[in-house]
Structures are given as C-alpha cells and as structure tokens.
Amino acid sequence: MRTTEIEIRTGNKAVVYDLGDEIDQFLAEAGAKDGLLHVWVPHATAGLAVIETGAGSDEDLLTAIDQLLPRDDRWRHQHGTHGHGRDHVLPAFVPPYASIPVVGGRVATGTWQSICLVDTNIDNPLRRVRFSFLPG
C-alpha cells in the first residue's frame, strides 16, 4: 500500500473542494495500475462526496446540508462557533472515507463525477486528506 497525507486550504466558509488534481498526482507518483484508491479525512467535521461540480450541485449540496442539519441551537455539542455542533453530525451522513476503483492508473469515475472534500467547518481553514492505493 502506498499512502500519503496532504493538506488542503479550505478557508473559513463551507466548501466543496474538488480533489481531482491531487488524486491524479498521487496516482502518478504511486505508479498505480489496477487497484483501489482510498480517500480518508482524519477530521470529525468533514466528509467526502462523489458528485458533479461546476453546474450548481456543489452549492446545492451545501444548501441541502444547511436544511437537513441546520446551523442552529439544537445541538448538544456546544464548542466552536454558533451551530458548529451540526458539523460533528455531518460525517455520519457524508462519510470521511471514499473508495474508488483504479483501472489502468486512472480512477474509474464517470464523466460527471468528482471526488470532493466537503468541509462545512468554518473554524478550521486547513484540512488534511490521506490517499492510499491498494494494488489489486
């Protein structure tokens, strides 16, 4: 297994960050052929989503999260900025792991799929992401 952890600057607002370039670079450096790419976020307030980006769905996802897990007073977890407790529930629904087949050195994604970091935590501008490649 080849594994490495990188740092992503997500800033101080909620973002859907497309990891495509970082994944291409990792697979190239790993000399990956066929196997499984594993993506992992070692944080309790972020997740990973495989969605289309650039046509509104990234914003739609953040809006849906705001509606389903509102940034309000309902949360028992009381640390951080107002409503931050909902960021701690997010990873149960948008998990911090994703796995994608790699065929001939490239992720077997469809045309409209991007592997994205979903970071709704506005208190933490830097995030780590771990890529691992399991040869098949």
Place this chain on the structure above:
Amino acid sequence: MRTTEIEIRTGNKAVVYDLGDEIDQFLAEAGAKDGLLHVWVPHATAGLAVIETGAGSDEDLLTAIDQLLPRDDRWRHQHGTHGHGRDHVLPAFVPPYASIPVVGGRVATGTWQSICLVDTNIDNPLRRVRFSFLPG
C-alpha cells in the same frame, strides 16, 4: 484485482434494484474466496444502499429521499427534467461505492441485507455498475 462493468436497465422511474444475482455471478466467475467486494456506480445521479428488499423498505427509501431531497425548484442545477437537481445531491448521502467482505466465496451479508442500486434519475434508463474483487 478482478474488475468488470455491467449494464443495468433501470427504466424511467426511480428504482431500488437488487444486485444480488449479478454479484453472485461476478464472484463465481472471479473464483473469489476471501477478500473484499467493491461495488461502484460511475454515475453522478445514483448511489448504492445495503437494505432489506421486498418488505416495503425499498419503497420507504425512495419516499424518504423524496422528503429529504424534494424533486422541486430549489436546486441550482437546472439540467434535465423538473427537480432533477436533487438527483445530483443524492450521491453525497447515498454514496456510489460500497464494500463488503467476502468469506469463502460469498458476501458476508446478514439474512435481510441486499446490495442495491438506488437510481432516482428518471432521464437515464441504462446504468453501469462496476464490480471489483480484491483478494485478501
């Protein structure tokens, strides 16, 4: 790693499609013993769920998706039929990957678990699914 992509006809309404037969066939052809089965949907508007089928829960899931991600005007993504934008948010919550242990050539599922394709996209009647087996 043994990997193959198949085509599933899901038609023009939302469906939960049980992949059990296709998975049994794949594992048999792969000569699988112990390892990990990886299931992958290379589409931005479908996901995979491991649920019970045939006792109402498949319909319950589609209803829950309609309630949590309504097929209405709220979505920025504006392509396709009315409300299709919600299909693009679905994979963040019902991911396009699933992984299941294989023990002695069979998935280690419980009695009531079926591995299902969840396709709420009514514009696309044909779907591809990729099975991969990683020997342990």
Place this chain on the structure above:
Amino acid sequence: MRTTEIEIRTGNKAVVYDLGDEIDQFLAEAGAKDGLLHVWVPHATAGLAVIETGAGSDEDLLTAIDQLLPRDDRWRHQHGTHGHGRDHVLPAFVPPYASIPVVGGRVATGTWQSICLVDTNIDNPLRRVRFSFLPG
C-alpha cells in the same frame, strides 16, 4: 485478509457504540502493519459512523436521525415495534460498512474521530460486527 466477527450488546434503546477498544484488539491480534481496516455490520437496521463521542455529538446524531427518519406511521415496512420501518431505511444513509487506513498498526484516525456502531433498532439487543484487515 484477516477477518473475524464479534458480538456487541447494544441493549433495547438506540445507541452510538464506540468500537475503538474492539478495533485496537483486532489489529493487535491480526499483527496489522500497513493496510486497510474494513468494518462491516451484517444487519439491515444498523450502520457505522465515524464521529466524535463524549461531547454530545453521539446524542446529536440520534436526535438528527429521529428528525430526518421519524419513528412514526409513514413506513410501509410494518414489522417490529412502532416506527421500526425507519430503522430499515437508516443503512442507506448511515452505511453498514466503513474503511479506514491502518498505518504502523494503528488506524489513521484524527484526534476526535471514533468508529461507532449506530444501532437505532430497539428490538434487537445483540449485534454482530465484522472486522477485516487487508494488508497493503
């Protein structure tokens, strides 16, 4: 692949059960170094979540599940106690699998992450969980 199934007593109320001790023990017995830990729940009414425990987020998650998938009369699935149908929809959103990189024999989790069994099924006090380790 090293794989084993254990039993967890979750009792007759909804719980978020931290699997940290069981995972540490499994990885030690497996003599794990670098690879992938796979966690699997062979039940149709439970899932796995990687969240912070002990600061309110475990209770927040159960509350969020009650709000998003209410334990009421809406479900077609009619077996079990009142509202149990929602437990059968849960695994579509909180999946019964999780995978975590293992580096140097330890899961590469962040400080606040715990790998947890989420069992909202109050009819079934005993649950099985399967751990598998794929060497990298």
